[in-house]
Amino acid sequence: MILVTGATGFVGSAVTRRLVARGEDVRVLVRPGSDCRNVEDFPVEQVTGDLTDPHSLARALRGCRTLFHVAADYRLWVPRPEPMYAANVEGTCNLMRSALAEGVARIVYTSSVATLGGAGDGRPADEDSTATLAQMIGHYKRSKFLAEAQVRRLVAEAGLPAVIVSPSTPVGPCDVKPTPTGRMIIDGVSGRIPAYVDTGLNLVHVDDVAEGHLLACERGKVGENYILGGENLTLREILQAIASMVGQTPPRLRLPHALVLPVAWMSETIARFSEGKEPRVTLDGVRMSRKYMFFRCEKAKRELGFHPRPAEEALRDAIAWFRVNGYCP
Numbered sequence: 001m002i003l004v005t006g007a008t009g010f011v012g013s014a015v016t017r018r019l020v021a022r023g024e025d026v027r028v029l030v031r032p033g034s035d036c037r038n039v040e041d042f043p044v045e046q047v048t049g050d051l052t053d054p055h056s057l058a059r060a061l062r063g064c065r066t067l068f069h070v071a072a073d074y075r076l077w078v079p080r081p082e083p084m085y086a087a088n089v090e091g092t093c094n095l096m097r098s099a100l101a102e103g104v105a106r107i108v109y110t111s112s113v114a115t116l117g118g119a120g121d122g123r124p125a126d127e128d129s130t131a132t133l134a135q136m137i138g139h140y141k142r143s144k145f146l147a148e149a150q151v152r153r154l155v156a157e158a159g160l161p162a163v164i165v166s167p168s169t170p171v172g173p174c175d176v177k178p179t180p181t182g183r184m185i186i187d188g189v190s191g192r193i194p195a196y197v198d199t200g201l202n203l204v205h206v207d208d209v210a211e212g213h214l215l216a217c218e219r220g221k222v223g224e225n226y227i228l229g230g231e232n233l234t235l236r237e238i239l240q241a242i243a244s245m246v247g248q249t250p251p252r253l254r255l256p257h258a259l260v261l262p263v264a265w266m267s268e269t270i271a272r273f274s275e276g277k278e279p280r281v282t283l284d285g286v287r288m289s290r291k292y293m294f295f296r297c298e299k300a301k302r303e304l305g306f307h308p309r310p311a312e313e314a315l316r317d318a319i320a321w322f323r324v325n326g327y328c329p
Contacts (some may be wrong), residue, residue: 005029005095006071010175010182011110011167013038014210015068017174020044022214028058029071038174051091057098065117067099069211069316070110072147074140076180077282081139088143093150094159104182107162108110108217111148113202113227113295114141116166122200124232124294127166127225138284155223163220165213168229168295171314173321180285185318187280188242189328195253196235197260200292203238204230207316208306215304226304229297231311235289241315260286 002019006012007028016195019026020042026046030036051071056096060221061067073087092109099107115207117135118125136142154160173183181201186191213229220226236254262288267279286305322328 001025001027001064001304002066002068003029003060004068004070006069006110007044008034008036009038009074010069010177011170011206011209012068012070013174014170014172014206015213016042016072018214019068019208020209027060027064027172028305029057035176037176038180049267051094052086053100054094057095058102061098061102061104062249064102065105066217067095067107068110068217069095070213072110072112072144074179074199075278076138076140076285076288077271077279078139080144085146088140089146089150090158092147096151096154096162098327100158100165101155101161105161106217107160108213108220109148109151109162109164110165110213111166111225112141112144113152113166113168113229113293115145116227116295118291118294122127122292122294124202124296125298127227127299130278137287141288142286152223155228161222163222164225165216165220166225166227167203167209167212168202168227168297169207169293170206171203171311171318173317174206175318175321177231177328178322182318182322185242185315186322186328188239189246189248189319189322191248193239193251195237195251195255197255197257197286197289198234198236198241199289200232200234200294202229202232202293202295203311203314204228204308205311205317208308208314212300212304212306215300215306221303224303226300226306227295227297228300228306228308229295230308230314232292232294233311234292238311238315241312245319246317256292257286263307
């Protein structure tokens, strides 16, 4: 039996879909009240629980030989950061300790390239690009940095059989929430992005990220980290590609970061008085965009046999899914 956390989410559902296609017996941990559209048609066993409830984790892990811990609170803005740390840091510790107690033989922990350092000037970073907590911008990055540190500690001190994978920026189908990148694609298709800032992302198809998880489970080395990335593109190139696919004119106005910061401040201020609705532009998002978030995934290619497809395919699949499901025209 294999347990997947975060199966109702974007990456977790892709991992679950891949496991089901291979004929594996899969159990998924589902929080009470979760949106289960991503798993409702899968032949999986659903167990209700929460990362902050160790008893529910022990119940979910019972009889499992493998764990894919994909669940995370992924938001670039939160009205209160405490729940994010409780899920991402304390929840990860709870789950890893429960996995040790239940004798789980293999764990794949989904971290993020957000925990890595890098020059930020366009030179791609890799797994050796170390960073410090002080360099982490925003609560999401800090919480993932701290969670990964706890996983590494348990590997070293308690023999946790965990392999770490770090997806870059996944795009593709079944982004039901959607993620911040998914919202950007929707806005691009809908013509709601009049300008751009000078930054860059590494785009990877979510199904390739899922395949990378399975490869890490089969071939990865305990305690090692593998970047699951794809193609490095500037934001301008991404928006041009989206516009070309939907027959629109891409934005030509490039805004300086300093001009966007007041917009982000106003957006967050409005959100605080709108019952927690997430702002379109966030201060942390603007601060992060000052650096090119480019990465290399040669280690995953070499050691895991990871082969990501072109970013254009990921964008096309994402746009097609958003259109079919009514997110954009």
